[in-house]
Amino acid sequence: MEEIVLLHTNDLHSHFENWPKIRRFLREKKTEQTIDKSIFTVDLGDFVDRWHPLTEATDGRANVQLMNTVNYDAATIGNNEGVGNSKSQLNALYDEANFDVLLGNLYDPTTGKRPTWTKTHKILETPSRTKLGLIALTAPFPLTYEPNGWDIRTVDEVLPALIQEVRSTCDVLVLMSHLGIDQDMKIATKYPEIDVLLGSHTHHLFRYGEKINHTQLSAAGKFGQYVGEVRIFLENGKIIETSAEALSTESFAECVEDAAEIEGYLEQGHKLLKKKKLAKLPYELSHELDSLHPVIFEALKAVKKRGQTTAAVLNTGLFLGNLPKGVVTEDNLHQLLPHPMHLIRVTLAGADMIRFIREMEKNRHFLRKFSIVGMGFRGKIFGDLVYDGISYDKATKTAYWDGQELEADKSYTITTVDHFLFIPFFPTLELAGKVEFLFPEFIRNVLGDYLRRYYPINKKA
Structure with missing residues (x-):
């Protein structure tokens, strides 16, 4: 009997x-x-997350260097x-990665081809x-x-051809x-040709x-709290049994130098970011x-300027500290706004804009102390809504736009x-809005560009 062990990490999110x-x-x-037991390791994506200063300072390349130390057989992206x-x-x-990046559903629209740093599949062979x-x-x-x-x-656009190409x-x-748990369940039902499905994202x-x-199916949570292990038993190349377990890293061996290593990643990131000066504030x-x-x-x-709009709205919970005088x-900016959030520009009919504002007003008091996790948010509470x-x-439930009463038909x-x-909390944005994502900057980059322009550093200083 032959055994194959598949170990997977996923959704580390730079939680080192x-x-x-x-x-x-x-x-x-x-x-x-051994000759009868083969062990392979893969990562399922979201190993990189720019909330961590070292990831931010190196554009994720430090994460890839860490991945190189365990010699993954393959990885994909989140x-x-x-x-x-x-x-x-x-x-x-992935320029310096010592592992293959597999990805079957990302294409470059200018060439119509998959990016050069990806492969459609990989075949691993055991001693048997x-x-x-x-x-x-x-x-x-x-x-x-x-x-x-x-x-x-989408899955159905690419998966049938991938299966046809590799299965035989x-x-x-x-x-x-x-893809997330819902998609994984659908795939396992619809595509029985897949023997093992390693899941992540959700x-x-x-x-x-x-x-x-x-x-x-196997799934190992988030933040490196577990490592997924799948065991496959075969006879004459045919699967006779499979099992899976998520192994808690809390039970793994710990060394005295671990804490210093973990802290060192933070210190290195802060040091690199501190070298990059942005602006000089008078207060x-x-x-x-x-x-x-x-x-x-x-x-x-800054947000209004980037979006070229008359109005903007943000919440105070986004801001996790202060920007110092001088x-x-x-590094200051990253600590203030660690969120991987992009800006959106949303166009609404006047009646829908009024409804959106009323949604914000209805939820204002509730959101002020509301704890929120995920969906790009790296803070603690949502906080106050603030308009510009x-x-x-x-009293009159009247909304004003740049000092003028909003008109329903504009x-x-x-x-x-x-x-x-x-x-x-604000369904009108998705249901009635024409939404445009502004790339590639995060909100911190937009604020940084604004401060650089309006509070420039004295070159003689």
Whole structure:
């Protein structure tokens, strides 16, 4: 009997606090290989997340260097790699990778071909000549991939051809999925040719795996809290049994030097970002709304300018600190706004804009202290809604646009962060709005460009 062990990491999101333990575990596992037992390791995407200063300072290349230390057999990308980087940054991300990047549904619209840093599939062969075929897909978000210069395709557009291309060349077919639990369930039902489906993106956890028909599913949560393990038993190249388990990294061996290594990644990132000076402020910009100089007011001006709109709206919870008086660096800005958020420009009919404003006013008090996690948000609470170019009279329930009462039959365009589109509190944006994503900058880059222009550093200083 032959055994194949598939180990997978996923959705690390630059949470390096578990990385030393994971690295040791994966390396030690490799030493357990025998002629009848093969061990392969893959990553399912979102290893990179720009909330971490070292990731931000190196455009994710430091993450790839860490991945190189465990000699992954293959990896794919998540949305944090795909839309958290500009097209040029993503095209350079894996230049020094010692592993193959597999991806079957991302294309360059200018060439009509897949990017040169990807492969459609990979065949791994065991000492017994059993062939393991790997294919990979990432979550298709056309609203964000297309303005970032990519053509992202759906599962049903590409998966049948991938299966046809690879299935006949291997004994075991594995899908590395960064699609999410709902899509994974559908795929396992619709495409029985897939023997093993490694899942990620929605941070779901299958503690002891799941099976749909004959497809073995595995999922290992997020942030390196687990490592996924799939065991495949074969006789004469035919699968006779499979199992899966998510192994808790809390139980992995820890060394005394781990804490210093983890802290060192933070320190190195901060050091690199501090070298990049942006602007020189005449006074501190505070995250407190009732302060003398709230930073959100400068951010709203920057957002309006980038979106070329009369009005903008942001929330105070985005701002996680202050910008100091004097020289401001990219480190200050990154600590203030660590979120991988892009801006959106939304056009609404006047009646719908009024409804959007009323949605904000209705939820204002609730959101002020509301804890929110994910969907690009890297803070703690949503906070206060703050307008620029909009005002609202609660007594008469009248909305004003640049001092004039909004007219129901006119068209209005506002700029805000994409987070407003993803959370459930403002449905009018998605249901009635014409939404345009502004790429490639994050909100911190937009504010940084604004400060650089209006608060320039004295070159003689």
